[in-house]
Each structure stands twice: as structure tokens, then as C-alpha cells.
Amino acid sequence: MIPSLNQEIASAINASCHKLFGTLPPRLVLETPPKVELGDVAIPAAFELAKVLRRPPRKIAEDLASALELPEFVRERRVEGGGYINLFLDRPRTMALLLAPRPPRTPEGPKTIIEHTNINPNKAAHIGHLRNAVLGDVLVRTLRHLGRRVEVQNYLDDTGVQVADVVVGLAHAKELVDSGRAAAMAREIEEILDAFPHDLPGVPARQLGDLTWDLYALVGRTYTQDPSLESERKKTLHIVESAALGRELSGEEARLARLGVRLAEAIVRCHLLTMARLGVSYDVLPRESDILARRFWDRAFSLLKEAGAVQLETEGKNAGCWVMKLEGSSEFAGMEDADKILVRSNGTVTYTGKDVAYQLWKFGLLGSDFEYEPAPYVDIDGQPLFHASDGISPLYRSRHDETGADPSARGRFGKGETVINVIDVRQSYPQKVVKEAVRRAGFPEASSRSIHFSYEMVALTPAAATEMGFELSEDDQKRAFVEMSGRKGLGVKADDLLDQLVEKAHEQIAARSGGEPVEPGRAEAIAIGALRVYMTRFSRNKVIAFDFDEALAFEGDTGPYLQYAAVRANNIFRKLASQGLAGRLSSGERTGLATRPAAQCDDNLWDVVRTCARTAETFEKVGDSLEVSFLVRHALALAQAFHHLYHTHPILQAPDDATRLARRAALELVLSTLEEILDVIGVPIPERM
RNA sequence: CUACCCGUAGCUCAGCUGGAUAGAGCAUCGGCCUUCUAAGCCGAGGGUCGCCGGUUCGAAUCCGGCCGGGUAGGCCA
Numbered sequence: 093m094i095p096s097l098n099q100e101i102a103s104a105i106n107a108s109c110h111k112l113f114g115t116l117p118p119r120l121v122l123e124t125p126p127k128v129e130l131g132d133v134a135i136p137a138a139f140e141l142a143k144v145l146r147r148p149p150r151k152i153a154e155d156l157a158s159a160l161e162l163p164e165f166v167r168e169r170r171v172e173g174g175g176y177i178n179l180f181l182d183r184p185r186t187m188a189l190l191l192a193p194r195p196p197r198t199p200e201g202p203k204t205i206i207e208h209t210n211i212n213p214n215k216a217a218h219i220g221h222l223r224n225a226v227l228g229d230v231l232v233r234t235l236r237h238l239g240r241r242v243e244v245q246n247y248l249d250d251t252g253v254q255v256a257d258v259v260v261g262l263a264h265a266k267e268l269v270d271s272g273r274a275a276a277m278a279r280e281i282e283e284i285l286d287a288f289p290h291d292l293p294g295v296p297a298r299q300l301g302d303l304t305w306d307l308y309a310l311v312g313r314t315y316t317q318d319p320s321l322e323s324e325r326k327k328t329l330h331i332v333e334s335a336a337l338g339r340e341l342s343g344e345e346a347r348l349a350r351l352g353v354r355l356a357e358a359i360v361r362c363h364l365l366t367m368a369r370l371g372v373s374y375d376v377l378p379r380e381s382d383i384l385a386r387r388f389w390d391r392a393f394s395l396l397k398e399a400g401a402v403q404l405e406t407e408g409k410n411a412g413c414w415v416m417k418l419e420g421s422s423e424f425a426g427m428e429d430a431d432k433i434l435v436r437s438n439g440t441v442t443y444t445g446k447d448v449a450y451q452l453w454k455f456g457l458l459g460s461d462f463e464y465e466p467a468p469y470v471d472i473d474g475q476p477l478f479h480a481s482d483g484i485s486p487l488y489r490s491r492h493d494e495t496g497a498d499p500s501a502r503g504r505f506g507k508g509e510t511v512i513n514v515i516d517v518r519q520s521y522p523q524k525v526v527k528e529a530v531r532r533a534g535f536p537e538a539s540s541r542s543i544h545f546s547y548e549m550v551a552l553t554p555a556a557a558t559e560m561g562f563e564l565s566e567d568d569q570k571r572a573f574v575e576m577s578g579r580k581g582l583g584v585k586a587d588d589l590l591d592q593l594v595e596k597a598h599e600q601i602a603a604r605s606g607g608e609p610v611e612p613g614r615a616e617a618i619a620i621g622a623l624r625v626y627m628t629r630f631s632r633n634k635v636i637a638f639d640f641d642e643a644l645a646f647e648g649d650t651g652p653y654l655q656y657a658a659v660r661a662n663n664i665f666r667k668l669a670s671q672g673l674a675g676r677l678s679s680g681e682r683t684g685l686a687t688r689p690a691a692q693c694d695d696n697l698w699d700v701v702r703t704c705a706r707t708a709e710t711f712e713k714v715g716d717s718l719e720v721s722f723l724v725r726h727a728l729a730l731a732q733a734f735h736h737l738y739h740t741h742p743i744l745q746a747p748d749d750a751t752r753l754a755r756r757a758a759l760e761l762v763l764s765t766l767e768e769i770l771d772v773i774g775v776p777i778p779e780r781m
Numbered sequence: 782c783u784a785c786c787c788g789u790a791g792c793u794c795a796g797c798u799g800g801a802u803a804g805a806g807c808a809u810c811g812g813c814c815u816u817c818u819a820a821g822c823c824g825a826g827g828g829u830c831g832c833c834g835g836u837u838c839g840a841a842u843c844c845g846g847c848c849g850g851g852u853a854g855g856c857c858a
Binding site for chain 2: 121123130143212249409412413438447521571600618630634635639641642647659660664666668719721725744780
């Protein structure tokens, strides 16, 4: 419940067990009883001891309970159920302790690098990317809250096939299916890119994401209908890579390469704008093109070769490729062909190969680094559009050479002790390969600190897909969910969903404001709250079958429910002030709380306090398990407890000052706890609902 | 074929390393706005925890085997 108190209780149990039974409980766990009436801390140790001592747990609990020498904080002990020892805390003192000011934590210790978002810069972001970014962002905020040093990286695959695909679409628009529409879109896209970094008059920045989304879908359809275009794809990818490697290119090739560079750069701005809307930010944007230009792979390759981790195949289907043999290792057991190609027979490096180099760099083990420059995204006045995750520092991106690089940023990024990659579960296999490669390159400790934060995908319910005008096959209609597919253009765009949320929030506000004008930030805040909670309230390994009704819900287990609790708490303090009553607790009141009669803390009030008290351990649990839904569910439980209290314990109309003080104290605690948690989940608290 | 994930109320999900009467939200039904905003609260109904076996004083939870659904096993990422 309270970390320091838990420790005292734990050592008391151990001491008494030793004295009474001459043995310690195999595992010492402290639980929280399911109901307030049952107490504040539950000790199930008697169940464990029953096995060892071969005596009924209830008996053991009774003996142990009376023998325990507990801290003064514990007011009462009871044996409940089959053998639980339940402790009741001194309510006023606990409350005073919980309300005592805590010094803010400054980050310290070794650095944890978290990579998330990582969207192919060739089209608008969809709701699957949203899950990635929100989970990653909440993880970042949680670890920071726990006092760790965290660096946020958003990797840009600016020289990948997906970028090449859209370049193909632009260069060969007339050969695509629906060529008329394709050509029109291509023209508009090129105009937008020509004007970049400025926007065309009247054309919103996100238009580019929408257009490329559609164009990419046409390219995808064309590939399946007319495979001859595939050769253009290979050629284009080669051009894009060659440019990054600094090779001389002919006129047309150079034009295509430049197109790819500008496309990626402009789409990244779309993504960053979308994420900024949600309050998601990054410290550095490492680019794949710079990994190529800086020859990171060459370094990684020699490390792997020196360690004997890779070998050149001379025969078989992988002849001419450099592969990492995985057949023997247990992690890859049972796989038919577990070997992973890192260098293709034509000499080019696979994505996984580049990822190995990137991973080694993240740990500072590559012996090579990027240069860095501030990300080039500015508004009309030349002010930066984005900041680093501290909200102050500039957002940097990697750079391949010194020209234009910021020398003061040199060496600032990477060199993490722990690296967490937020990537969906479908990429478990390549992630395992990367981890294994780091190990075999001679860095077992770095390998063990390579964490794949995996989560399940966001898919669409057939209903949602149909609602958006997609025609599903009969088989698909029967499925529980259908996978999104950029190549089919099947998916819900992040900004579209946000817009719908904002619109709905606006309607709801307008419906209750009685004609008063609605300030624009309110609907946006509610939309963000709804979205962030929707993306984080499920366990990581649960597929989210996206459903419009569910995503747009504002009642029950939702962001607005949390926000409403905080708004209500704020309203009470506001109202108290407007009536000339004491509102927020003074420091004298806080310390004086400890000696007040316990009677003012009835069970209902205490239930809320008890929930607040579990916050610290919830944060710890999230840090240990990397399961952010624990935090969200805790917030929901707290909000629920408070909404209940709100109806049973009026403060303005409290019967007397003493009662009011106890209630104000509980309110103070709820509000500060809610603010603390919502800040970490990234749910903004509006002034009013 | 192999590995991993999922299977709990009509729907969406919790259930923390085995333990208190299996809990929330949505939906349904019934109440509560002259009282700090009803995006709220109170109450009711609704469960063979996929199936079978094992371990245990005790299993939704651990183990084994099935069944159903999903994902991965590309010189794509």
C-alpha cells in the first residue's frame, strides 16, 4: 500500500514467523483486501506456511496475527476468511502521510532508450500506429515518473520499399489502375512537395498524407493486377538507396531520388503533427538514409564477421547470401528454415541487417555515430513546430555529414543501457533475430537488455470496414476482425478518427452548454482523452478490433470519465472559494490531519483514500511489467470511487467544519493523484466538461 | 508442419506470481437532476471461466492433451 510501510510489515512477519515456527514463509506477498470493511493490507502468508507446517492455515494465521509486532500505523489486526491476516491502518495518520509533499524526482542513472512510432513515411498514419505511439509515449512517461532517464527515438525508414512505392506511383501515375484519378493525385502531391516546407494556399498540411494514402492503395492494386510494375519498384528502391549512399545519379534518377527524399521529409511532418496533437513527442529522429550514408552496416558487419556470427552461404537456396544461422538455438527451435539473411546475394542489406546495426548503435557498441541537426520543421514565423520530449529542447534528427550539423549535439544520443523497441507482435521474429545478433556479436549483456515491447495489432471489425465503404468478401464478413492493409487502402486514418472524436465531443459540449460559446480546446482535450484511454486500457497482447461506437464512447471506462472526475474535483474547490470557504488544504491542515479523530474517515471516504494509496505500487508494477493498462485501470477505479463519493459526501453542504475538512483532505488527495496519473497517461484535464 | 497470442456475462474486457461470494464497462430493465455539471450515481437480471484430464486442502489462474480463432516462420518490413 505504502512502500515503506509494506517493508516494515514484511520484516515484522518474517521476524514473527522465525520466532514462532522457526521458518520463513516461502514467498512474502502483501495484498489489498477486496473490500474496505476487510481492511487495508492482507497477509496471505498463513496459506504458504500451511504447506510447510502441515497445519490448517486459519490456525497459523491466528497464532501469527497475535504475535506480530507491527508498526504504530497499524490500528487493528484481524484474521479473516480461510487464513488471511488483515491489517487496518490508522486512517488520519495515513492520510497525512499520503498528503505530505514529495520532492520532485530528477532523472538519474543509466539511460533507457525507447523507440516507438516508426511509421513508414509514405502515407498518413492509421490507428494501428496510434496504438504504438500512445503505448510508447505512456511507457516513456511512466519510466520518467519513476525517476529513470529516458530517450525517445522515432526511427524513420526513409529509404524503404514503401517510400519507393509511392515514388513509383508518382512517376508512373498514368500506368496505374484508375489512371485518371492517379494522375490527378500525383499532380497535386508534386505541387504540395514543391511548395514544402510551406503549404499551398488553402491546403491543409495533412492533405499530403491523405493523397499518398490513396495513391499508395492504387499502386498496391496495380502490383497485384500488373506485376510488370514490380520491376520499377526494385529500380526505384535501388535509386533511393544509392542516393543515400552518396552515389552519382543521372538526371532522371536524381530527380526520383530527390522526390523520395522530399516525400519522406514532408510525410514525417504529417506524422509529427498528428502525434503532437496527441501530446506525443520525441528526442531524436534517426534516419535509415543516414545509417546507409554513415556506413553503419559495414561496422556491424565486421563485428558480426569477427565474432563468427554470420557466414557466407556457398550452396543451397541461400547461396551468395550472408546469413545468421539460427537453426540450433532454442529460441528458434522447430522452425523449418530458421536462418536469417542479412546480406542479399546482390550485396544489399536487408531491413533486419540495418536494424542490427541500429540496435548496436543504440547501445553505443557500434563505434560510430551520427551527426545531428535540429529537425527542419518550422512554422511561418520560422519557429520550430516540434520540441523534444522535455517540451523545451529542440527536436533533433540524424544527419550523415557535418555540414549543417549542430556540433553541440554531437554524441548526445544513443549509448543506452537498456533499449526498448515498441513494435507490434507480428515483428517478433525479426526482433528476436536482432537480439540474437547483438548477443552473437559479442554483447550478451546488451542483448539481455534489448527488450521487444510487443503488443497486438489494431484490426477492424467487419462492421467498421463496411461502414467506411469497403466491400468485404463473405469470408471476411464472418471474421471477428480484418487486418488493416495500407496496400489495400483499408484502414482508419489517425487524424480522421481524431476529427470524429473532436466533432462528437463538440456536440456533447454544445448540448449541455445552453448556447454559450464553446472554446475550441475543450473538445480537443476530450477527444485526446478518449483516444488515449481507448488505446491503453486493453492488455498489450489483446487484439483491438476497432469499432467506431466503442472508440467514440464517452461513458463508462473511457477518457472522459476520468476527465470528468478531475473536473468535478476542481469544480468543488472553485465553488468553495467562490463561497469564501477554505478550499485547497493549507500545509498546517495537512500536518494537523494526523491527529484528528478517525471517525471522520468513514468507510466510503476511506475507500477512495485507500485507492489513492495504491498509486505508487501501481507505477512500480507498470515499470516492472511494462503493462501500461494497469495504470489506466487503476485510474478508472480511482475515478469510479471518487464519483461514488461525490454523491454521498457533499463538501459544500457538509454538516460541520470538521467533517468538511476530512472531505476536503480526501478531495485534495484524489485530485492530486488523478492529476499525477492523468499526466502520465497523457490525458489532458479540461477546465470544464 | 512449428512457435507464439487469444478463448471468462448478449458485446468489449479485468481477474496482480493458486486463496475471500468470479468483477467492471456497454447493452437491457427500474430508480435519482429546486442540493459541488446526470459525460454522473444507486439497484436488478445475466457466468458449465472453450473441452477433457492431472497436481493441490483449494484451480478462471499451474501442468498435459484436445477444440476453435488469430499471427509469424520472405533475398518485404
